[in-house]
Amino acid sequence: MTGIYDDPWAYELACSFRDVPAEVGVLLGWCARHRAGYGPVRTVLELAAGPAEHAREFARRGPAATALDLHPAMCAYAARAAKDAGVELEVVQDDMTTFALGRRFDLVVTMLDSTSHLMTLDAFTAHLDRAAAHLAPGGLYIVEMSHPRDRLGDAPSVSTDWTVERGGTHATVRWGEPSDRLDPVTQIADDHVTMTVTEDGGAPRVIRDVVPYRFWTATELAAAVRLSGALEPVGRYGDFADIALDDPAAWRMITVFRAR
Template identity: 65%
Template sequence: MIYDHPRAYELACSFRDVSAEVDALRSWAGESRDVLELAAGPAEHAREFARRGVPATALDLSPAMCAYARERGSGLPLEVVQADMTGFRLGRRFDLVITMLDSTAHLMTLDDFVAYLTCVREHLAGGGLAIIEMSHPADRLGDTPRVSNAWTVEKDGVNAHVRWGEPWDELDPITQVVRDRVTIAIDGGEVIEGIVPYRFWTATELTAAIRLTGGLTVEAQYGDFDPEVTLGSPHAWRMITLLRRAS
């Protein structure tokens, strides 16, 4: 399983500019007293918040990811919790809750999505903000995907060649689930392979899940971490939604 290899996963995703993305998250959320990252994986965004002095909590279902996040976050104001994002109780609320890198694609049903959003709502302080980064609907519904499924990255002198999905990985038109074949080939001969089920969510389905959950209001939507890029822009490559909990 890909998520049993957190170092390789972090390397594969190292094309992301986490520092710049946290700048954007903070510009939208303001000065948050604390932050919760859900389905955090290696918790790169939570760790970046913690490096900036913002107490952070990272939650993930994978024991390997949690262990890696604890190791990488040692000495920082970071707590790591192993739990399912659809059913957890931490006993406290946060100014900011984030879900990054299309982690909501691991929610396979509408009931799962509502359960996740309910947990988000119940862990947001009054007036708090949730930010959800999802893949752009054009990746599945448009003529040309907004992101590539193959790329090469380099981090700390280590190169990796990544394929996230193959042309023959078909989307089930009934369940809207695709089983992506993932390969991470690291220089030196290590090759990690796995199949990752992903649920494709449309913008209207997201709206329905928010309405069914209640207590959350859509404040804005963007197609990039640059707020000048709207969701409908031809340059949009993500669907980023800001949800505000009532005071």
């Protein structure tokens, strides 16, 4: 049985509620703010990139973009999508905890809470080490994570439903079930995913998967940063806007790092 990460087209469709061009604009704005004096961003690396939507958008705007992902299907899809869009994109199949590309970048990003695939503190620390090792002088690492309120708030969000429309395609997505439980020791939950896709009024296609999800708190992120010692935070945001992490409207935990 194949899962959601084995079907990059469906995964990209599921995430199409995101406004990627607007998000990339914000990311570049944060770069202008936090790397003043180093000039515009010329090189970008997206880690755990999946379909590499953000990397492709960076490439459309001029920077040389590289997308790295562990899944062969995602890498192949990202390369095809970039070619179809007429943009230059280097695609690398590698692990976000061990990659060594032999060059440095003005900007490294990890989007869509992909750090939830790092299951241990050692893995997270290794990932931070690798990201820092690939930063050029003045370079930034920006990581987008889920907001801790999702799991620790008064009304934890253990499941999310949404609907997307694209062309003649309709899809409903349910990521997580109320019965999914976060293990209090490992802080890992097996999130049940169900996606139903209907194309041009045809028969529905259902994709089911179980995705291990590692929940990271803000203090654990700080601990991983201290253990690594290679990065320091220079900005924290609760959305792709200038709102604080503790703002009631905050729905993401986004941190901007630079190399120490």
